[in-house]
Amino acid sequence: MREIHVPLVFKAYQDLNEMAIQDKNLMLQAVENRKKAYAPYSRFRVGAALLLENGEIVxxxxxxNAAYPSGLCAxxxxxxxxxxxxPGVKILKIAISxxxxxxxxxxxxxPCGGCRQSIAEYEGKQNAPIEIIFMGEEGEVxxxxxxKNLLPLVFDKNFL
Known part of the structure; x- marks a missing residue:
C-alpha cells in the first residue's frame, strides 16, 4: 500500500478589495447575477460570471424547479x-457568489459536484485551465x- 498526497493551492483574499481589479469586477457581476436567481425552494441564490478569451462576459x-432535479446551477x-x-471560445475565469x-x-x-464536472469538461475541451474565484455574500474570497484544485482526480474523456 502507498499513500497518495494531492497538493491543493488556493489564494485566499480577505475581501474583494484585495483582488486584482479585473477579478473584482467579474465577482461584482456574479453578485449582481445572484440577485436575479430563481430560488423559491432552497432560498439559496448563486450568481456566476464567466470571462471569455474574446473579452465577453457571460x-x-x-x-x-418544483421537480427539483430539473433546475440548474448558476x-x-x-x-x-x-x-x-x-462555441470554440475559451473560458478564462468564472466568478461565483x-x-x-x-x-x-x-x-x-x-461549485457543487455537478458543476465541477461541467467545468472539468470545458477545461478538457479547451485544453486550458479555467480560473475559479468564489465567495459567499461577504468575507473571504x-x-x-x-x-484541478477542486476536483484533483477528475473523470474525463480519456477514461472512455
Missing part, C-alpha cells in the same frame, strides 16, 4: 450559455488557478 444564476447556466453563444435568504453567508461557496 452571466448565470441558479434556476430552480455555474452550468453560464457555462452552457457560453458554449451555445461562443452565493447567499441565502435566511442568513448571511460568509464562507466561500465552491478563494481563487483557484484551475478546477
Amino acid at each position: 452571466h448565470g444564476n441558479n434556476q430552480e 455555474e452550468r447556466v453560464a457555462i452552457f450559455q457560453a458554449g451555445a453563444l461562443y 452565493a447567499t441565502s435568504d435566511d442568513k448571511v453567508v460568509q464562507a466561500p461557496i465552491p 478563494f481563487h483557484s488557478e484551475s478546477l
